[in-house]
Amino acid sequence: MQDYHNNLLFKKIHGYIAAGSIGNSMGELMEGYTVEERQQYWGWVDYLPEVTKHTPPRLPSVNDRAANPFDTGLGHPPIGHPHTRIPGTTEDGEERFRILSTAIIEKGGRIDLWDLAKAWSTLVKPEMFGWQLGSQDQVIYYSIKAGVVPWEVGRCASWPGLYGTTKMMGAVGVVNACYPEQAAKDAMELARIKDVRGVPGNYAVEVAGAHCAGVAEALKPNATIDSVIQAAANVLGPTPRREFEEVQELARRCGKDPELYGKELQRKYENRQVSNAVEILSAAYGILYMADADPRNAIIYAVNSGRDTDCRAHTAGSLAGALQGIDAVPAEWVETVDHAMKINEHTTSNRTSLETAEGLYKAALQNIQKMKDVVTQVESYL
Numbered sequence: 001m002q003d004y005h006n007n008l009l010f011k012k013i014h015g016y017i018a019a020g021s022i023g024n025s026m027g028e029l030m031e032g033y034t035v036e037e038r039q040q041y042w043g044w045v046d047y048l049p050e051v052t053k054h055t056p057p058r059l060p061s062v063n064d065r066a067a068n069p070f071d072t073g074l075g076h077p078p079i080g081h082p083h084t085r086i087p088g089t090t091e092d093g094e095e096r097f098r099i100l101s102t103a104i105i106e107k108g109g110r111i112d113l114w115d116l117a118k119a120w121s122t123l124v125k126p127e128m129f130g131w132q133l134g135s136q137d138q139v140i141y142y143s144i145k146a147g148v149v150p151w152e153v154g155r156c157a158s159w160p161g162l163y164g165t166t167k168m169m170g171a172v173g174v175v176n177a178c179y180p181e182q183a184a185k186d187a188m189e190l191a192r193i194k195d196v197r198g199v200p201g202n203y204a205v206e207v208a209g210a211h212c213a214g215v216a217e218a219l220k221p222n223a224t225i226d227s228v229i230q231a232a233a234n235v236l237g238p239t240p241r242r243e244f245e246e247v248q249e250l251a252r253r254c255g256k257d258p259e260l261y262g263k264e265l266q267r268k269y270e271n272r273q274v275s276n277a278v279e280i281l282s283a284a285y286g287i288l289y290m291a292d293a294d295p296r297n298a299i300i301y302a303v304n305s306g307r308d309t310d311c312r313a314h315t316a317g318s319l320a321g322a323l324q325g326i327d328a329v330p331a332e333w334v335e336t337v338d339h340a341m342k343i344n345e346h347t348t349s350n351r352t353s354l355e356t357a358e359g360l361y362k363a364a365l366q367n368i369q370k371m372k373d374v375v376t377q378v379e380s381y382l
Contacts, residue, residue, distance in 0.1 A: 004361065011325035012219050013174055013364070014357035019295040019321030019329045020097070020170065021337045021353055022048070023313030024090045027303045032274055035262040035306040046300050048087040048336050083131065088333075088340030093314060095132040096168030098349040098356070099123050100190070104175050105359030109367045111175075116190055117150035123348040131346035136164060140193060154195045154205075161202040162273065163280040163311045165194040169208045170318060173215025177364045179371075180213035180231045187212035203240045207277040210235040210244075211315065214285070218322035225293050228319060229285050244282045251286030258290065262305035274307040283307075284315035295320040295329045326357075 004010050029049040030038045038045065085091075103111045103119035124133065124141045136158045143153045154165075169187045176183035188197070188209040195204040210232040217223055217231035229248060233241055247265070254261040269279055284302065291298035298320040302313035321329050338352035351359070 007361075008221060008325065009177060009219065009364070010357065010361045011327065012322050013177070013361050014326040014354060015295065015321030015324060015329050016170070016174065016215065016218070016318045017321075017357045017360070018326060018334045018337070018353035019299065020314045020318030021090055021094060021341070022088075022295075022329070022333045023299040023302060023315070023317030024094045024310050025088050025337055025340070026299055026333075027310030027313035028085075028091050030303070030306075031308060031310050033306060033309075034266055035259050035304070038304065038306060038309075039259075045303050048333060050087055051085045051089070052083075086340055088336035088338075089132075089344065090337070090340075091132055091310065092134045092137060093164055093167035093311065095348055096137065096164065096194075097170060098347065098351070100168050101171040101356055101360060102349050102351075104171050104363050105356075107363070109175060109363050109370065110172075110186060111190070113150040113190060113193060116193055117144050117153075120144050120193070128346055128348065132344075133346075133348075151189075151192045154192045157195045159275070160195055160199065161204050161277060162195075162275040163204070163207070163277045163308065164275065165191045165204040166208040166211045166277060166281065167311060167314060168194065169212050170215050171360055173212035174219065174360045175363050175367055176212070176216045177219040177368070178216060180216040180234075183212040183216035184209035184235045203237075204277040206236060206240060207281045210240075211281055214319060215322060218319050223323055225289055225323070228323065229289065232281065232285060240278045240281075243278050244285070247279075247282035247286050248289065251289050254290065256290060258287065258301035258305045261286065261290065261301075262307070266306055269307070275311060280308055280311045280315065284312045285319070287312060287316040288319050291316065291320060293320045293323045295324055 026048050029051050030042060030045065099119050100116060102123060103115045107115055120141055121144050129138055139156050139158050140153055143156055144150065169191060172187045172190060173183045176186060188205050191205040191208040196202065197205040213235045214228045214232035218228045233244055236244055250264055251261060254264060265283055287298055287302045287305065291301050295317055299313045299317040302316045303309050305312060334353060338354065341347065341352055342350055344350060
């Protein structure tokens with residue numbers, strides 16, 4: 001094992017990758033359900049479940065720990081494939097994250113929209129849809145294949161304004177480690193492949209930038225929960241920032257009770273789409289605070305808090321992993337998700353969390369070296 005595996009930055013990057021995948025997998029089973037429904041069907045969830053995808057979807061019985069009818073992209077014809085996902089298997093948000101991560105790893109640094117479009121064109125195959133990739137991913141893939149320029153693809157988003165855009169972007173925060181401002185700018189540019197900015201009420205692109213700023217901040221050696229929350233807030237405009245700060249205050253009032261927090265959020269967001277970008281960002285960063293940035297607790301709190309649990313758990317868990325490093329992430333959970341990735345026949349990348357972290361760490365170092373070279377050039381004039 002190379003020396004850099006014990007480097008603090010590498011451990012924080014590995015913690016980010018692994019905990020995000022774990023949260024994504026653990027939270028998928030009860031995605032879309034309320035706290036009360038989760039309590040009835042599954043009790044308190046603190047394990048990586050097996051998830052069965054049905055066509056057509058069906059409601060679970062109290063004793064059925066496998067059915068999840070919420071995923072419309074995978075649960076309905078013509079692209080749905082009935083199948084069982086073993087514990088540790090992730091879903092569409094993680095697939096988009098792997099596509100973007102691969103683009104960064106292969107380029108060895110920051111990417112642009114053309115790099116990301118090329119990754120979608122080469123890594124995705126039509127037969128993948130209906131397994132991990134879903135209906136909204138077809139829009140991106142076939143638009144690119146049809147020759148639509150990548151910065152216009154997001155105008156065709158099938159689910160605009162939702163958190164899926166942010167979920168794919170986190171690696172932008174990693175390659176811009178410790179530089180939140182640049183991470184936000186890169187993310188908001190790259191997010192145009194999935195959504196559009198400027199439509200009233202749609203803050204998906206802005207939220208992607210905010211989260212990547214939070215990730216980059218979390219990778220600083222002296223980062224704190226408060227500094228991560230503030231880094232994300234700094235990117236948001238007045239309307240989404242107001243909502244974000246209201247939810248942070250709610251998290252503080254709810255103490256260490258994720259179920260109470262979830263019920264309060266259910267009331268706040270009643271009759272609203274569960275995957276709204278601002279809601280998920282706000283809820284997940286609140287959970288980061290509630291869990292004291294402990295990766296295990298952040299994931300479990302998010303999973304048991306209702307609504308879009310896999311997105312909340314992916315975000316809260318990954319931020320906690322970035323703050324605390326891989327040593328704070330339960331090793332048995334890391335092993336489970338890495339095994340599922342290695343044997344997955346329908347994924348765009350079989351890299352384990354360790355292998356992804358290695359690639360992104362090297363890309364981040366190359367980006368840092370480029371910035372050093374610029375500083376050296378400028379200083380030569382002084």
